[in-house]
Amino acid sequence: MKESVDRNGARDWLEAELADTLDEDYELEISEPTLSLEIAKIYKKAHPAAIDRHLYFRELLRLQSELIRLQSWVAYTKSKVVVVFEGRDSAGKGGVIKRISQRLNPRICRVVALPAPTERERSQWYFQRYVPHLPAGGEIVLFDRSWYNRAGVERVMGFADDGQVEEFFRDVPDFERMLVRSGITLVKYWFSITDEEQQMRFLMRIHDPMKQWKLSPMDLESRVRWEQYTKAKEEMFARTNIPEAPWYIVEGNDKKRARLNCIDHLLQRVPYEDVPHEEITLPERVFNPEYERQVLPRELYVPEKY
Template sequence: MTFDDPSFAMDRIKAEIADSFDEELEMEIDEDRLETMLADMEEHPDREQLERRTYFRELFRLQHELIRLQDWVVHKGLKVVVLFEGRDSAGKGGAIKRITQRLNPRVCRVAALPAPNERERTQWYFQRYAAHLPAAGEIVLFDRSWYNRAGVERVMGFCSEEDVEEFFRSVPEFERMLVRSGIILVKYWFSITDEEQQFRFAMRIHDPLKQWKLSPMDVESRRRWEDYTRAKETMLEHTHIPEAPWWVVEAVDKKRARLNCIAHLLEQIPYEDVPKAPVVLPDRVRNADYIRHPVPDDMIVPDRY
């Protein structure tokens, strides 16, 4: 069966839609309901259901581990930076969302910078990224990063070849400086095939809820697939350094990519349980003269559901 086979295409479309529904389910799952849901899936033990059952179980387990990692980062005052790079629609955002889903946003935050403004274009190239680096006890996930210069900026002609050459001279030293300063730096490249990107773009075109993800720049990137490939290969060649190596995530299968990425990230930072004092709720103070006043009807949100 090939990508052009109508039955294969329909299966892929169904799987893509199911993935969107699963995203909503993931936020609703708690430990008790997970077991109930998995038991329901047992009644339909086809291949897709088995894969979904494994996915939900493993995602939930890994997210528990991410919470332990988060506690350790705070406890030890670690500074963690994770870069997510890859072609448009490669699944970077989906992986980031699963990492941050259950974490404290005051500890783990996402940096997704827009195109530089006029003032920023005159700054040292790394300056606007440096402003988002973590303090002690923080994790920052970069949804695209300073590697824009080696990718979209180079391919789309937003910088000169001299700029790119200077970037390749500077970035290894910049990253070594970050690591020497105590930052834990992890770099991921999400890899998909030409056919898979074509499919994901087509799904975005026909899904009103996802059309916002498809910018004119994304559309142009389809035409320049080979240019992006050459740029990626050059980037990896110049910036895969011992202090901050690249890790390639095979991302054609979204669910496996997310699980593999999270599991690998957890292995990069040795962590342990953090001792915590038990939480005891105090008795509520009750005063005889306290009267709770009713909320005016015109302030209440209408009960439509």
């Protein structure tokens, strides 16, 4: 009888945990801004065939469980993985990075999003500021923008001159080949969206107080220089798409499909497999009959408003 009660209790607890998990995902997905009806109509017209919500969450959870298997393999084999995420502003890089790292151990999988270089960093070898963030054995590093800033924003916005850009294009293939020779698995993604989709997402951010922080003056200027970014991207692909570290383009107009497609593709790029696991057992709690828990002052507690 007791065993049956324990099983039922465990099942109830597991269902509650799954419900909490879905709640967390729903919180991440609450991204509909307070839009005017007109903008909302335009957005719906541009996205007529959205993926079924339940299918999306089911596939996301399945892929995230595979990412946990990948994480275990990386830690066990002391492998090193670098994933580079590039693309236009608002293309969805941050969304997929969040879903990849959401359930992983931050000591194994970390996100690197470097700010603008300091005066000292600008005087260094260009790749120097990125090297300290490369993984040691048993680590995964996700670069939310990377050394390819020089081929994109720095070039288009005039922060790097023609000579610096040309030097970058000469150096980056050798730099990435060195990474691969050192044992790093290097995967590079470019998130692609249309001109119209970026305009829509920028408008949504402008009208959403919770997302306005995502819009920088540089982002707004990128709208003006759309064609310059396109030309820079095309040359970047032509000169840095090497066999050792090819580019992979993620169609990003549909955010949810882009996330699923990218994670699924990433899992196929790394030859992970199941690794040995020690069986985990919960030890018995040690009770000391002479121990008496102290009563702490009420002012130490966070007020229970909810």
